[in-house]
Amino acid sequence: MNTFFSEPENGEPRAVDTTRSVHVSGLTRRFGDGPAVLDHLSLDIPSGQFVALLGRSGSGKSTLLRTLSGLDPVEYGEVARPKAVSVVFQESRLLPWKRVWQNVVLGQKGPEGKERALQVLKEVGLLHRVEAWPLTLSGGEAQRVALARALVRNPSFLMLDEPFAALDALTRIHMQNLVLSLWRKHQCTALLVTHDVDEALVLADRVLVLEHGRIKVDLPVTLPRPRRHAHPVFEQLRSELLHALGV
Ligand SMILES: Nc1ncnc2c1ncn2[C@@H]1O[C@H](COP(=O)(O)OP(=O)(O)OP(=O)(O)O)[C@@H](O)[C@H]1O
Numbered sequence: 001m002n003t004f005f006s007e008p009e010n011g012e013p014r015a016v017d018t019t020r021s022v023h024v025s026g027l028t029r030r031f032g033d034g035p036a037v038l039d040h041l042s043l044d045i046p047s048g049q050f051v052a053l054l055g056r057s058g059s060g061k062s063t064l065l066r067t068l069s070g071l072d073p074v075e076y077g078e079v080a081r082p083k084a085v086s087v088v089f090q091e092s093r094l095l096p097w098k099r100v101w102q103n104v105v106l107g108q109k110g111p112e113g114k115e116r117a118l119q120v121l122k123e124v125g126l127l128h129r130v131e132a133w134p135l136t137l138s139g140g141e142a143q144r145v146a147l148a149r150a151l152v153r154n155p156s157f158l159m160l161d162e163p164f165a166a167l168d169a170l171t172r173i174h175m176q177n178l179v180l181s182l183w184r185k186h187q188c189t190a191l192l193v194t195h196d197v198d199e200a201l202v203l204a205d206r207v208l209v210l211e212h213g214r215i216k217v218d219l220p221v222t223l224p225r226p227r228r229h230a231h232p233v234f235e236q237l238r239s240e241l242l243h244a245l246g247v
Contacts, residue, residue: 020080021047021157021189022068027077028213029063037063039213040077047156050183050190052200055210056245061193064210065161068191082157082189086150090162092142094134101130104149120148123185124178140171144178151182158183160192164199176203180225197241201234202227209244217244 022045029038037060045051055061066072068079069087094103101117108116121127124144134142143163150158160179164172180203183190194200200207201221209217219240223233 020044021049021082022191023078023080024068025078027064027067027074027079029060029067029072029075036213038067041214043208043215045189045191047189048187050180050192050203050205052192052194052204052207053210054194054197054200054207054241054245057195059210060213061210062161065159065191065193068157069159082155084153084155085157085159086153086155087159087161088143088146088150088163090165092134092137092146094137094142094145096134098134099130100126100132100134100137100145103134103145104152106149108152116152117148120152121145123151123182124148138171139167140175143167143175147178147182151186154186155188157189157191158186160190162193162195165195172199179203197238197245198229200241201237202229207237207241209241211244217241 022043024041024043027038027041028036030036041064053061053064063072065087067074068081069085071087095106098106101114101121104117104120105113110116118127118130121130124147126141126144126148129137129141129145134145137145146163163179164175167175176199179190179192192200192203204221207217207219207221208215217240219237221237223231227234229235
């Protein structure tokens, strides 16, 4: 039995009993008197699914993610999601005056903090940088610390907002593999915002395309992993998604 945290339009959070990990219905968001960025959007994500979210620049991907994470308010509509959520952003957002391990357990309570930090830093392959200062890290290392910081909270729902966008191509592939293995190990639900159709198809069980504030395409990806870019089904899905994105 799973208990999730729900944020209704108004009033107190309530417990919801459901096997869905994430439930969104009628979610609408506008800034000022501008057009609706999210327009009566509905979405269900089953527990443990890896979902990739694509959409043109300005289509509302980050707004959806911020709303799901609780960083943005739910003004209209309903959002239910696990209580334990973590978000990894494009920039690692590490505090430069804290060592790597201290950044990982920032805000965490308990005397066993460093031990927990070491555990997750080992998972992301950074045991040798535990005492380092953030400014001495490479871009890929900094993102791995950000991943460790997300994992230390044992998230049931892991959200990733273009976490590899600033990395070089090779580091990006390493990071994609790392995220996949961590997702498998931790058995969490994952939502990845990306601009990269191939990245979405390499990683996700399901790819969504957001347009005009709604889910325009909802595509299951049943290819076994690891996925080959040259596989005919991969190529067919890629052209379907590029077409949906107007490329
Ligand atoms: N705090 C805000 N105030 C006013 N407008 C905003 C705010 N946040 C987002 N917007 C607007 O909402 C729209 C969607 O933005 P959002 O960042 O969600 O898009 P996105 O799909 O993530 O874009 P990108 O791919 O370029 O990162 C944009 O038009 C943006 O200008």
